[in-house]
Amino acid sequence: MSEKPGNQTPNTPDVSETELRNMKVDELRNEAKEENIPGTSGMRKEELVKEVAKARQEGADHNQGKDTGAEAEDAQDLGAGPDGGKVRYGDDSSKSLKYSQEITSTDEEPEREGRSLATTHHEVIRQWAEERGGVPATVDGTEHGDHLGVLRIDFRDKDANLREVSWEEWFKTFDERRLNFIYQEQRTDGTQSNFFRLENPDREDA
Template structure:
């Protein structure tokens, strides 16, 4: 469908797939976010074109039946802020000088670059590629709320308690944390460096 010229979607005079195919992947993902489409972070360009055209068709014909607004952003793996950095009165210098990453498809501008994101899938992929699991520090919980969040790189310690990604991200979002990290060190080797930073200076 995405390889044919023109608009193949019936009853949608304003939806041109030719125009959509002329967009970059990032622009298409932004269109998809505006349409409230889930699961677009893993889509290829042709799939994004089809998905966005289909969503716009639903709006043009009034047949989407979804009620108001887009779906919960958590459904697309981006988190409530769409992967964007959270700022506040106490935003750190390290965060200000970090490259913002809002999609698993974005790459560092250079080796050793400081990166920052709130995108759930980006964080999960980064951790799992290093064999790390979501965890919290034992003895820091507040009732049924997790305490200090960490990632366990299979360290031999009894201070960490493994938790589910759902629990970890729920706490991460409730505290408005940012994930500041590196993909590679300056020498090109894989880096395990990360910090959890709050623009409100809450204990991470």
């Protein structure tokens, strides 16, 4: 029986049968046994090639499915923060928090212009700030040892007391202090709003 070039086994696009055919029969048989393929001792080389090719493809499909699932999970959780964007409540939650629209996704829109919004979603906050030219910052002189002090968004309005920090540092402190981000997208007249404030439901300094 002459050996044919290329891939002769259906549904195995990720497997090179040419590579398998270059292997020795004993090597193919050993791999087939490792893949728990039955009857390998009586198989000829071409049969071993086909069975090993199928087993390799099944393994590739399985791993690809796992990677896709992990990627989907990462994408779903990307930038949400530990509370999935949900508002944090405590004994001293303000009335403004109570009456704000909760935003838990970058796809959500305000119910109306001028609506007060609240979120803990990292990506929502970052996008809101960057759309307005804002960067994460802390108020100089309010640090606690190695910990950041009062958190702010710096809109480059020349406030000498603000020091720019990384988003990673900013959100780490934001979550450790269980803060909420209360903000507006637009004013009631429809123009862009830069209003925001940070609130802790337990009334610690933001």
